Amino acid sequence: MKYNEYKNLSYPQIGDEVLQFWKDKKIFEASVDTREGAPTFTFFEGPPSANGTPGIHHVMARSIKDIFCRYKTLQGFQVKRKGGWDTHGLPVELQVEKELGITKDDIGKTISVEDYNEKCRQTVMKFTDQWNDLTEKMGYWVDLEDPYITYKSEYIESLWNLLKRLYDKGLLYKGYTIQPYSPAAGTGLSSHELNMPGTYKDVKDTTIVAMFKVTTPKTYQVFGNIAGVEDLDIRILAWTTTPWTLPANSALTVGANINYVLVKTFNPYTYEPVAVVLAKDLVGKYFSEKGQDGDFDGFAASDKKLLPWTILAEFKGKDLEGIAYEQLMPYIQPTIGPSDKPAFRVILGDFVTTEDGTGVVHTSPTFGADDFRVAQANGIPAIMVKDENGKEVPIVDRRGRFVKEITDYAGRFVKPEYYSDEEQNDPEFRPTDVLIAIKLKEEGKAFKVEKYEHPYPHCWRTDKPVLYYPLDSWFIKTTALKDRLVELNKTINWKPESTGTGRFGNWLENLVDWNLSRSRYWGTPLPIWRDDYGNEVCVGSIEELKDFLEEALLSGHLTKEQAFHNSEYLLKLQHGDFDLHRPYVDNIVLVSKDGHVMHREPDLIDVWFDSGAMPYAQWHYPFENQEIFNQSYPADFISEGVDQTRGWFFTLHAIAGMLFDSVAFKNVVSTGLVLDKNGNKMSKRLGNAVDPFQTISQYGPDATRWYMITNAEPWDNLKFNIDGIGEVQRKFFGTLTNTYNFFALYANLDGYEFHEATSVPVESRTELDRWILSKLNTLIKEVGEQFDDYNPTKAGRLVQDFVTDQLSNWYIRLNRRRFWNPSQESGQGLTEDKKAAYETLQHCLVTVSQLMSPIAPFFAEWLYKSLTDGDRAASIANNTGYQFDSVHLTYWPKIESSEIDLDLEESMELAQKISSLVHSIRKGHKLKVRQPLSKILIPVLSDKTKRQIEQVTSIILTEVNVKTVEFVHDDSGILKKKIKPNFKTLGPKFGPKMKEVAGAISAMTETEIKDIERSGAITLHTASSPIEIAISDVEIIAEDVPGWLVASEGGLTVALDITVTDELRLEGIARDFVNRVQNLRKDSGFEVTDKIRITLQNNDSLLATAVTSNKEYICQEVQALNLSLVGDLNGEAKEIEMDEFLLKVKIEVV
């Protein structure tokens, strides 16, 4: 047997078998090796972390990656894809802590850093086996033999090298960020620690609405028009729940589009006249309605409980920008840096709301993250002091006390909770916030002081409130190259585009410096050593580290212990069994040129730097593989989830742009999420997560991949419904398998073999053959275009529609007769016609296997091999088409333009439409297809349509079981025409008069329609004026043939003669008879090739006549050698129901 036939095909089994085949024959390796020397297509693998188990969304993400790599391989590119593992970072640490039942506090106490990191190293690869297993089973081709692993020394060395390059360019610097900090514990808190339950507690704080005095109001336009402005004491109101930050105030932030008002009133504590600025929406919060436009003159004499007030002016926040005010608590003057502007000004910020407060935010860059950001963006300096080493520090020390420069409160804790219980319980005790409130009231700088209850974060260790506090951090100065990064981004092809221009583009536009520092244990150490005297080195390689170590040892400035650690490490470096992680590198002490010892900055770097550096570090560049790197940079293609936009996509882009003035990737597909079928996020906790292993073992990898890819475009979220996979399996894979089996069944019966040299020339094949080949070539073109456009969804849908609608439902169905025509046994050999049919179908199927192979690699392989294995040896010998062992080693099919016949495609479309219309009429009149009818009438208004229909007439006739097609021409006089306005052309001409014109056109008489057809134009008279209509402004269709049954759709009309003549009736009965005999054959278990003898009991003259007069036809159809009518069958007959007869018949194999 040449083509394997399959009963009860199991898709998971195909997966297993093909996987084994790939392994045995090393097909993946071959798919790379056979492209040696060809242009490369570079793909970067975004490394997953193997410390968790893979989920169904990984199948999705990796299918996308796999698809384009396979596609480009088919296109002839060499596509190397190195796998990788992300191994550092917080999730690993957390998992280890969970497993060991410890917290970060235990590190260095109950467990050494050394042991802790060792545990991380083991844990991080914990599920590697599962990942590898899934990778194989889902058919993701990636090199797992030699993956990059981010914790390896080579990898880290590359990172150090990149950091050194940044450092040398002055792009790596030490600054600070505002982070949650616990003075009681003396440590910063991660966002994870801040999200722990119980962290936020309701506390009652003293809050102050402070009054910031505007200097020289009349110089500002916004106040300029106010009468008597020079006499006003204008104060901007700003509310704070942390009064202790007021001495550090250096700006006020307002919302650009928020409405503010200037309100004339009195200071509620000093009763001095004043005019205050606050958000309009919040006026009601501070002023009672009774006081509006109240008695100003009589206020002094009143009990002063009711403040009179009146609105003097209203303006937008943006009108206030730049206004200067007097420093509220002038203990310390800001040091103005080179890029700074003066402090104590009004600036704009997007985080301002009118939910509470005054709509003006008191801004102290050292004690608020928003404050810091907005201040930096506006060049506002911070209020800082210098410590004993001349280093700038905030006005609150690390224990939470004011520094000495804040004379009134020097040494006081800013939060009462930092005092001991005893101190707090002293009746004389006043929290610092209260002292500040009193002082401001006395100075006439407070508008309102009150207690306010709100949630505030607390340190989970000490239970004391957290401060937002500036902590040292290392930064990459991404802002310095922002413009270039924006430029480079414009050259990247983003799918979808909006991620690139929107999410990513906006992110670049609003870029801040990249904070590299992480206070952790398991990660890449920052390779910077420094002392307290301004000396600093950045180590860029292991070689350098050796040199520095040697220098340090020779310097004589090390203690005994330091020298011991250093020489120990140096020895390890020399032997190659070193570890660049903590704690080992922490013990290295270097010595500066002027003889000071330098310690490593204790930070680790952001893991995103690890992954963003993979283009270089995966090859241990620049220490090794320079050539490979140069060939494979930048990447042609990457793909990850859209959530990576500010993660991996950014870090890749930033490093490439800053160090190599290049993009890191040219094309990127950012993928959406995989949700459950109800659109909820999948999570193990909710139990709605789908197990990828189970899915693949149940449905096989191909249906799973096909479903995920064709159901939604990659960047849309996918609502994953397992039933959808079943549907894809039945609909697409089932149909395709059936189609193949159909081919195999008859090809084997006929002993068909493919010989390229003697194949039937395309031009001498049938209409249907040429049509499907034309469709096929169109398909190749379109699928290629979609893959080129990185749209696998559209590509897959095109293939699927071709297979189900065109190939199976039209080509195969209409050609069945050709295939089962028993030419071989009747001694004719394989006729030219049959051969053409096999060749056409086989070619279609092989091509389909290629087109679908990127998406469904296993099934495509199975299909390809089933179709071509038998021809392999000959093909190799003759260097012809089917020489490749695997579909994945073939080359993308060439588009044979000469085989594309769009006119024929249109013809066939007409045939399909006409057939459908006839079926519809038959249906409406309960005329089953088996009853032949005599005539279809098709009105045609153009010669082209007529010719196109004529080309496929025979196909239509067989499909709908009608004897003839007749065309009704325009001049026959029996057509009834309908005229419709063509709005597209009429629109520009008539515009507003459209309704009138459309009405006039619809009302045209038969004569007028003839007129416009003849002369190409006509003048119509509407109510207002005569109008000129051209033939192109209307659409004329023949929609009715009076006296006939008619159906029409889209301008195509079909009329059907439903008269059943006696002759047709007999023929119908004969067909019915054939049908019953066929059933009987099948029920009796005869072989398809068996010849039979039929004996029919003559008990009805109509039936007898029908059978006799169609005897030849019947015999041929049911392969009867003999058909006889007898008087009585003596009970040997089978009784079968026909519509109106009781059939008594006997069949036997001859």
Added chain:
RNA sequence: GGGCUUGUAGCUCAGGUGGUUAGAGCGCGACACUGAUAAUGUCGAGGUCCGUGGUUCGAGUCCACGCAGGCCCA
């Protein structure tokens, strides 16, 4: 709160540059076929195109404002 994104039939999705009657598959109903048969085909029912305004002769499509979901960031 901000940026991006999605909303069309019971479900999953199509619907260049606006053109009047909005499509497909599944599901559902009916029928046909019975030599692709645990297949297959045909026909049918099913829609306030998230809402409200606006632009236009004409809006599923363009604009504005909302509502609901998603992601990222605060």
